[in-house]
Amino acid sequence: MNARCKYLRTKMDYVARAAVASDAPGLADVSSQKHFWCLRTMKPLGPDGAPADDASCATGRECFVAEGEA
Amino acid sequence: MPQQKTKRIKTTITVNGETREVEIEVPDIEAAWGDPRNMRWLGKRIPRVEGADKVTGRAKYTYDIQLPGMLYGKILRSPYPHARIRSIDASRAQRLPGVKAVITDLTREVKYVGEEVAAVAAVSEQVARDALKLIRVEYEPLPFVVTPETAREPSAPRVHGGQNVSGGNPRERGDVDSAFRRSDVVVHEATYSVPARSHCCLEPHGLVCQWQGDKLVAWASTQGIFSVRDELAGALGIPASNVRVICEHMGGGFGSKFGARSEGVICARLAKHAGAPVKLMLEREEEQLATGYGPGVTAKVKIAATRDGQLIAWESESYGSGGVGGGSGIPLPYIYPVPNVRTRHYDIATNTGASAALRAPGHPQASFIMESAMDDLAHKLGMDPLEFRLKNDPNPVRQAEYRLGAERIGWHRRNRVAGQAPGVVKRGLGVASAIWGGGGGAGSRPTVRIDPDGSVEVRLGTQDLGTGTRTYVAAIVAEELGLDIRQVKALIGDTDYGYSGASGGSTTTASVAPAVKMAAMAAKERLVAVVSQHLQANPADIVLADGKLTARGGSEKSLTWQQACALLGKEGIEVQGEWNANLQGSGVAGCQFAEVEVDTETGKVRVVKIVAIQDCGLVLNRLAVESQIYGGVTQGLAMALYEQRLFDEQTGRMLNANLEEYKLPGSLDMPDVEAIVYDNPTGKVSGMGEPPVIPTAAAIGNAVFNAIGKRIHSLPITPAKVLQALGKV
Numbered sequence: 001m002n003a004r005c006k007y008l009r010t011k012m013d014y015v016a017r018a019a020v021a022s023d024a025p026g027l028a029d030v031s032s033q034k035h036f037w038c039l040r041t042m043k044p045l046g047p048d049g050a051p052a053d054d055a056s057c058a059t060g061r062e063c064f065v066a067e068g069e070a
Numbered sequence: 071m072p073q074q075k076t077k078r079i080k081t082t083i084t085v086n087g088e089t090r091e092v093e094i095e096v097p098d099i100e101a102a103w104g105d106p107r108n109m110r111w112l113g114k115r116i117p118r119v120e121g122a123d124k125v126t127g128r129a130k131y132t133y134d135i136q137l138p139g140m141l142y143g144k145i146l147r148s149p150y151p152h153a154r155i156r157s158i159d160a161s162r163a164q165r166l167p168g169v170k171a172v173i174t175d176l177t178r179e180v181k182y183v184g185e186e187v188a189a190v191a192a193v194s195e196q197v198a199r200d201a202l203k204l205i206r207v208e209y210e211p212l213p214f215v216v217t218p219e220t221a222r223e224p225s226a227p228r229v230h231g232g233q234n235v236s237g238g239n240p241r242e243r244g245d246v247d248s249a250f251r252r253s254d255v256v257v258h259e260a261t262y263s264v265p266a267r268s269h270c271c272l273e274p275h276g277l278v279c280q281w282q283g284d285k286l287v288a289w290a291s292t293q294g295i296f297s298v299r300d301e302l303a304g305a306l307g308i309p310a311s312n313v314r315v316i317c318e319h320m321g322g323g324f325g326s327k328f329g330a331r332s333e334g335v336i337c338a339r340l341a342k343h344a345g346a347p348v349k350l351m352l353e354r355e356e357e358q359l360a361t362g363y364g365p366g367v368t369a370k371v372k373i374a375a376t377r378d379g380q381l382i383a384w385e386s387e388s389y390g391s392g393g394v395g396g397g398s399g400i401p402l403p404y405i406y407p408v409p410n411v412r413t414r415h416y417d418i419a420t421n422t423g424a425s426a427a428l429r430a431p432g433h434p435q436a437s438f439i440m441e442s443a444m445d446d447l448a449h450k451l452g453m454d455p456l457e458f459r460l461k462n463d464p465n466p467v468r469q470a471e472y473r474l475g476a477e478r479i480g481w482h483r484r485n486r487v488a489g490q491a492p493g494v495v496k497r498g499l500g501v502a503s504a505i506w507g508g509g510g511g512a513g514s515r516p517t518v519r520i521d522p523d524g525s526v527e528v529r530l531g532t533q534d535l536g537t538g539t540r541t542y543v544a545a546i547v548a549e550e551l552g553l554d555i556r557q558v559k560a561l562i563g564d565t566d567y568g569y570s571g572a573s574g575g576s577t578t579t580a581s582v583a584p585a586v587k588m589a590a591m592a593a594k595e596r597l598v599a600v601v602s603q604h605l606q607a608n609p610a611d612i613v614l615a616d617g618k619l620t621a622r623g624g625s626e627k628s629l630t631w632q633q634a635c636a637l638l639g640k641e642g643i644e645v646q647g648e649w650n651a652n653l654q655g656s657g658v659a660g661c662q663f664a665e666v667e668v669d670t671e672t673g674k675v676r677v678v679k680i681v682a683i684q685d686c687g688l689v690l691n692r693l694a695v696e697s698q699i700y701g702g703v704t705q706g707l708a709m710a711l712y713e714q715r716l717f718d719e720q721t722g723r724m725l726n727a728n729l730e731e732y733k734l735p736g737s738l739d740m741p742d743v744e745a746i747v748y749d750n751p752t753g754k755v756s757g758m759g760e761p762p763v764i765p766t767a768a769a770i771g772n773a774v775f776n777a778i779g780k781r782i783h784s785l786p787i788t789p790a791k792v793l794q795a796l797g798k799v
Contacts, residue, residue, distance in 0.1 A: 009329060011293075011328040012574075013297075014294050014571055014574070015572050015575050016512060016514065016581035032398065032417060033399040033432045035396075035424070035431070036395065036396070037329065039304055041332075042301075042335055043332065043395075043424060044392075044396070044424040045181065045394060045395075045424075049181070050230055050231070051230055051395065051396065051419075052395075
């Protein structure tokens with residue numbers, strides 16, 4: 001699994017969750033239902049103007065900083 | 071030391087942004103809510119504890135905060151949907167009398183109309199507006215696209231440089247092609263669509279920021295005071311302990327108010343530069359342009375069932391747009407299990423503001439698409455749509471709710487053949503369903519304090535979005551201590567209180583209530599220990615009720631609440647509580663029935679009645695649950711008949727960025743809404759703020775179909791679409 005950028009956020013980072021079982025039988029792409037933002041811009045765009053999301057914010061992007069790094 | 075009893079529970083965890091279900095070991099502390107029939111407060115219809123403050127204006131929302139020497143912040147926003155900023159000259163604005171701070175370093179390229187370009191703080195809103203007009207920005211306009219349909223064209227301008235269309239990974243189970251080819255199935259194909267919808271929070275986004283040395287106090291209209299605290303601290307480069315965030319009352323968020331957001335950081339920076347407190351509340355146009363919306367989705371659907379009505383196959387290709395962001399996915403197929411499934415979903419980038427979570431993200435859209443297809447297929451099968459659902463929905467709670475709802479709406483009155491209602495104004499009935507998690511999680515740290523004078527406080531850094539959190543926090547403590555709810559002061563909405571998570575995903579009640587219950591139980595245990603000694607009784611025999619503590623089964627001696635608390639000594643009792651998994655549950659169910667009238671000459675649809683049924687496990691405040699149902703139905707009705715964000719492809723501007731041309735229902739548009747709280751005897755608390763919004767639009771759409779025999783495939787169901795479907799225009 002790729003490291004996550006320390007500046008990437010969704011609301012799920014802030015709400016308390018456990019045992020959120022669902023009997024939804026769908027095959028939804030859960031990731032695509034998330035709304036991301038970048039803490040450096042407070043928008044769904046990174047400082048480079050490209051989208052901020054779990055697919056785009058990856059190692060190799062200039063603005064990427066892994067969680068736990070300074 | 072005895073080993074603490076533990077148990078294993080299933081939970082979801084998020085690691086590196088990926089969520090998965092795991093089993094974890096948690097302390098198995100004996101705790102139960104008890105029999106609701108024996109409760110004085112919980113499960114009853116409790117008026118809001120802050121109700122009088124709200125109706126008299128004493129309640130202070132962020133918008134109401136006034137501080138000595140306070141300035142007003144305003145943001146200059148891009149008039150272009152895509153442009154490079156060559157230069158910004160704010161010198162004239164800075165020289166305008168009354169202007170105290172100017173910021174111009176927000177961005178060098180804008181990607182939607184309404185994106186932040188510069189900001190000012192001034193002594194009045196008018197001076198701040200005048201100052202914005204004096205800022206000279208030289209833009210280099212760039213190609214743009216604002217509608218998903220145009221953005222999909224190969225020649226469309228590229229929003230982010232790459233392809234505008236992303237995603238499309240197939241998700242598949244079973245043997246879809248074989249299932250559709252079976253000779254004993256009926257197949258239906260159609261395209262359904264739902265437009266993007268705005269949140270329309272009555273209180274706009276915004277903050278008041280006041281620096282006190284190197285510490286910041288921020289009043290924020292937010293769904294997460296701690297997330298605002300942490301994000302402001304990070305953006306400003308100060309410790310989180312130097313930031314205090316307050317949100318005593320707030321006027322709606324619906325998923326759009328997590329984190330500090332752009333205006334939060336701008337407000338704090340303006341206050342720092344000006345050396346004075348700044349209020350920065352957005353205006354309605356800014357709300358429409360730059361604070362998010364629920365993505366629109368179009369889905370091409372193929373669905374099949376056996377001739378006796380068993381769903382067997384589903385295929386869908388859907389497109390959604392979250393503007394410059396993503397997040398347009400929807401859970402298809404929805405609710406009803408289908409063994410053979412193939413789906414593809416694509417996100418389309420456009421030069422419009424970014425979407426945001428909107429009350430049950432993706433679910434109302436999925437509901438309209440799935441439930442419309444279900445009804446259309448039932449029509450082809452010659453089946454009653456309700457019977458079709460009863461056959462394909464295994465959830466026992468919804469099975470009971472369907473039967474109850476059918477009775478309450480008078481399902482037998484539906485048109486046996488869609489469109490065969492007599493007269494010009496035709497009546498029809500429709501049904502649709504809801505599903506949600508509603509479980510909570512650990513983290514909340516409430517404190518219950520009992521003072522020797524008998525006063526009781528409960529403090530927790532959660533927030534009340536208008537959903538009634540403050541009331542059930544007080545009610546839980548009152549119930550446990552045998553007090554009147556007015557004897558308990560519930561203090562929430564301040565990061566100076568104990569930590570609690572943000573309010574989203576309908577997780578708040580199932581996260582907060584168990585922790586408050588545990589704190590109240592601990593406080594009661596301490597008090598009972600003191601009182602039992604005084605009364606020379608067994609602690610287990612002490613009963614707290616009606617403001618008294620009585621030793622049952624023996625002397626029957628009792629103390630009043632005040633007498634009991636006077637035994638505590640100066641320090642009183644102060645205890646914290648932690649979340650207990652035994653007290654919460656997840657997996658709530660609901661369904662709604664709609665009755666409509668369709669005028670076949672004008673095309674106007676009038677919703678006559680909605681029967682809305684929802685379970686949430688153990689009910690804490692029946693009145694608040696009913697309120698949530700009313701709110702959900704109202705938003706669902708708006709989605710069905712009114713809401714759509716309209717853009718001009720030539721200028722890239724939103725044409726109805728207000729609450730005049732952006733249509734919402736008024737009180738005269740509302741039907742008779744029968745809100746039914748389904749008492750599901752789980753003995754556990756679950757959240758239900760989101761699910762009541764899910765099925766309303768689909769139920770209305772199905773009722774329109776039942777009335778006129780024509781399917782309106784796209785929302786909103788406007789008179790023009792109805793007349794077109796009837797072949798009258």
